[in-house]
Amino acid sequence: MNTPVPVSFEFFPPKTEVGYEKLLKAHDELKVANPEFFSVTYGAGGSTQERTIETVIELNRRGVPAAPHLSCIGSTKETVHALLTRYKEAGIKRIVALRGDLPSGMMGTGGDFNFASDLVRYVKAEFGDDFAIEVAAYPEMHPQAANLDKDIDHFVAKAKEGADSAITQYFYNVSAYKHFVDEVRKRGCDIEIVPGIMPITNYSNLARFSDACGADIPRWMRKALETCGDDVQRIRSIGLNFVVDLCNELIAAGAPKLHFYSMNQSGPTLAILEKLNK
Ligand code: FAD
Numbered sequence: 001m002n003t004p005v006p007v008s009f010e011f012f013p014p015k016t017e018v019g020y021e022k023l024l025k026a027h028d029e030l031k032v033a034n035p036e037f038f039s040v041t042y043g044a045g046g047s048t049q050e051r052t053i054e055t056v057i058e059l060n061r062r063g064v065p066a067a068p069h070l071s072c073i074g075s076t077k078e079t080v081h082a083l084l085t086r087y088k089e090a091g092i093k094r095i096v097a098l099r100g101d102l103p104s105g106m107m108g109t110g111g112d113f114n115f116a117s118d119l120v121r122y123v124k125a126e127f128g129d130d131f132a133i134e135v136a137a138y139p140e141m142h143p144q145a146a147n148l149d150k151d152i153d154h155f156v157a158k159a160k161e162g163a164d165s166a167i168t169q170y171f172y173n174v175s176a177y178k179h180f181v182d183e184v185r186k187r188g189c190d191i192e193i194v195p196g197i198m199p200i201t202n203y204s205n206l207a208r209f210s211d212a213c214g215a216d217i218p219r220w221m222r223k224a225l226e227t228c229g230d231d232v233q234r235i236r237s238i239g240l241n242f243v244v245d246l247c248n249e250l251i252a253a254g255a256p257k258l259h260f261y262s263m264n265q266s267g268p269t270l271a272i273l274e275k276l277n278k
Pocket of ligand 1 (some may be wrong): 040136168
């Protein structure tokens with residue numbers, strides 16, 4: 001399949017064997033779009049972390065580069081070093097470096113890192129250019145930031161620690177992306193800022209999740225999706241058109257690549273890619 005710009009796809013670590021088999025199937029189906037890489041998110045605790053590690057190593061073994069997300073909050077330098085060494089030995093060449101969020105109720109960090117910039121600096125110092133480093137960007141502002149200007153300053157500082165490229169939180173306002181990129185460039189930072197794209201398949205889940213992560217669903221989109229009620233097919237069809245338009249507008253605005261939050265499914269993402277202006 002031809003895509004107008006290079007693409008990458010994100011998975012989350014499945015909790016069950018059935019989920020894992022579904023992920024591998026989605027992975028094999030998404031390969032048709034010749035992705036630059038697949039990434040796998042990293043949770044705050046215990047067993048899902050090991051799932052991320054196993055999944056990303058297996059995906060990488062299957063041919064297309066795979067990149068683990070790595071959140072540093074609450075971690076020590078020793079544990080991060082050990083994990084990165086394991087990734088390096090498995091042939092992993094890219095990571096998504098994040099602060100992450102402490103589980104609610106946990107006070108302080110109890111670790112060696114306060115912000116993603118601390119992790120980027122540490123990885124560069126210890127591993128040089130062994131890993132390409134992706135960082136997170138928030139065109140509509142990180143929910144905990146004091147204000148948008150400060151958040152962009154922090155983003156630029158993080159990029160200047162040695163990040164190679166950034167992936168954004170998903171958003172549906174193209175102008176927010178354009179403003180963010182302009183402001184970053186004004187601050188003398190030229191790393192690629194790749195829009196994160198969330199396909200729309202289930203309106204109530206999307207609304208809940210968007211509230212939590214600070215992504216705005218424009219009123220006109222909300223109203224259109226709300227009128228679909230429980231008609232899943234209609235939500236998918238309207239949502240598909242919205243997201244195809246969004247991607248085409250982003251590419252026209254200069255987005256260098258697209259990163260899709262696949263939700264471990266191939267269908268919704270491939271449907272978007274099929275309809276993009278080639
Ligand atoms: P940072 O860049 O450290 O920023 C966090 C906040 O601190 C911002 O408000 C920033 O303005 C502020 N800040 C930064 N530096 C300073 C400073 N020096 N002084 C004061 N304030 C500062 N979460 C997971 O748990 N697992 C994942 O796999 C995961 N993957 C993600 C992938 C992408 C593409 C994105 C966009 C987000 C992802 N997240 C993930 C969510 C992310 O962990 C949270 O949004 C988290 O709250 C912030 O992480 P960050 O790396 O953006 O933090």
